[in-house]
Amino acid sequence: MNIIMLLYPRLTQLDLTGPFEVFARLPDVTIILAAKSLDPVTDSGGLRLLPTHTLTNAPQADILFVPGGPGQLDLMDDTEVLDFLRAQAAGAGYVTSVCTGSLVLAAAGLLKGYRATCHWMSLEQLALFGCTPCDDRVVVDRNRVTGGGVTSGIDFALHLAALLFNQERAERIQLSMEYDPAPPFSSGHPNSADPAIVEAMRARASGLQEKRWAAARAAAARLGKG
Amino acid sequence: MNIIMLLYPRLTQLDLTGPFEVFARLPDVTIILAAKSLDPVTDSGGLRLLPTHTLTNAPQADILFVPGGPGQLDLMDDTEVLDFLRAQAAGAGYVTSVCTGSLVLAAAGLLKGYRATCHWMSLEQLALFGCTPCDDRVVVDRNRVTGGGVTSGIDFALHLAALLFNQERAERIQLSMEYDPAPPFSSGHPNSADPAIVEAMRARASGLQEKRWAAARAAAARLGKG
Numbered sequence: 001m002n003i004i005m006l007l008y009p010r011l012t013q014l015d016l017t018g019p020f021e022v023f024a025r026l027p028d029v030t031i032i033l034a035a036k037s038l039d040p041v042t043d044s045g046g047l048r049l050l051p052t053h054t055l056t057n058a059p060q061a062d063i064l065f066v067p068g069g070p071g072q073l074d075l076m077d078d079t080e081v082l083d084f085l086r087a088q089a090a091g092a093g094y095v096t097s098v099c100t101g102s103l104v105l106a107a108a109g110l111l112k113g114y115r116a117t118c119h120w121m122s123l124e125q126l127a128l129f130g131c132t133p134c135d136d137r138v139v140v141d142r143n144r145v146t147g148g149g150v151t152s153g154i155d156f157a158l159h160l161a162a163l164l165f166n167q168e169r170a171e172r173i174q175l176s177m178e179y180d181p182a183p184p185f186s187s188g189h190p191n192s193a194d195p196a197i198v199e200a201m202r203a204r205a206s207g208l209q210e211k212r213w214a215a216a217r218a219a220a221a222r223l224g225k226g
Numbered sequence: 227m228n229i230i231m232l233l234y235p236r237l238t239q240l241d242l243t244g245p246f247e248v249f250a251r252l253p254d255v256t257i258i259l260a261a262k263s264l265d266p267v268t269d270s271g272g273l274r275l276l277p278t279h280t281l282t283n284a285p286q287a288d289i290l291f292v293p294g295g296p297g298q299l300d301l302m303d304d305t306e307v308l309d310f311l312r313a314q315a316a317g318a319g320y321v322t323s324v325c326t327g328s329l330v331l332a333a334a335g336l337l338k339g340y341r342a343t344c345h346w347m348s349l350e351q352l353a354l355f356g357c358t359p360c361d362d363r364v365v366v367d368r369n370r371v372t373g374g375g376v377t378s379g380i381d382f383a384l385h386l387a388a389l390l391f392n393q394e395r396a397e398r399i400q401l402s403m404e405y406d407p408a409p410p411f412s413s414g415h416p417n418s419a420d421p422a423i424v425e426a427m428r429a430r431a432s433g434l435q436e437k438r439w440a441a442a443r444a445a446a447a448r449l450g451k452g
Contacts, residue, residue, distance in 0.1 A: 012247070017243035020239065031272060045250025047259075138410070152408075176376075182381050183384065183400060184396070187400040
């Protein structure tokens, strides 16, 4: 079973490394980290990861996965990446994402008519692409499986492990990773966080979010014409 | 503020990448990934990460961090690494670990007289080093801050962020990472998992665990002589 995980500059590394940890514990799985070249890819926090394949020599994926992050913006009109995702998705058993990775899938036209999720701050942008935004941590709609922001990737991957194998396999992995989370604060979702903190975060991200909306609108317009 | 994160072959990458994601969102922080050389380091699941510094050119750490993983075994009698940790710890504000990283700190003599935690399967080995094993997800004892298995690194790092800055800063990071965990199953700790799954995991890991015990006993004996 080939799992292709897309690597690109300024991804949020935990969007990818959370699911990677689960996938790496599945039997008979090959994880392919596919990027435009084999050069190291630097995440938004400065972590450098090495791809295993390029977009051109990656084999057909059984599971296709797209992480999110600030660099998602640049992928919204990147025909090389969008064409790669479309071609891979046509033969993949599952088409998946975490965080703003779902916006990239949407820009490739791969979420039209599906329910999906995204980082809470960008969730509504999915509607531009004929996709129904769904404020759940993990959303499964036929063979589209999407996770919310960043850390949801662990929950997402355990769900997917159970779909691909069975619940017992997923439970074994959960135990091996001691995934018994105990967040020290109740600030993980805008519904539970201090409203002042939610507001401050929205204000601080407003520049990036304006760009994200603009890129999403342009991508949706291109898709409509295509 | 310099945060040194130790990189070594066959670490468990999520032990490091979970906390990295939190640390990278702190202001005025430099994250140093220190390894024996600048060559890529391959984690136990096959992910290749690039160090930023070697053990010899890394600056003094304000926070020293050691992740766990199968490769921890080889560090238990690695004088180059243990000397590095001792020298860094002497000048560090916090000496920290996730998962079996605490066994490496212990082998360096850095947990004697402290309470600490570890991956549930290896927790008791800490007692060999004059350290009090503590079955909590995150343990703070003076300037020693340790996390349990793998995914506990996220809880650990949010605790540490609050200690280093303040709770509001940690809450903002938690919200940005959408850390509102929803494990699909109740299998994250031996106390909650299906006993058959706990037993199966202990049986499957027994070979590695025997080696871990032997390496810990030998390291403790060397430390006693030192």
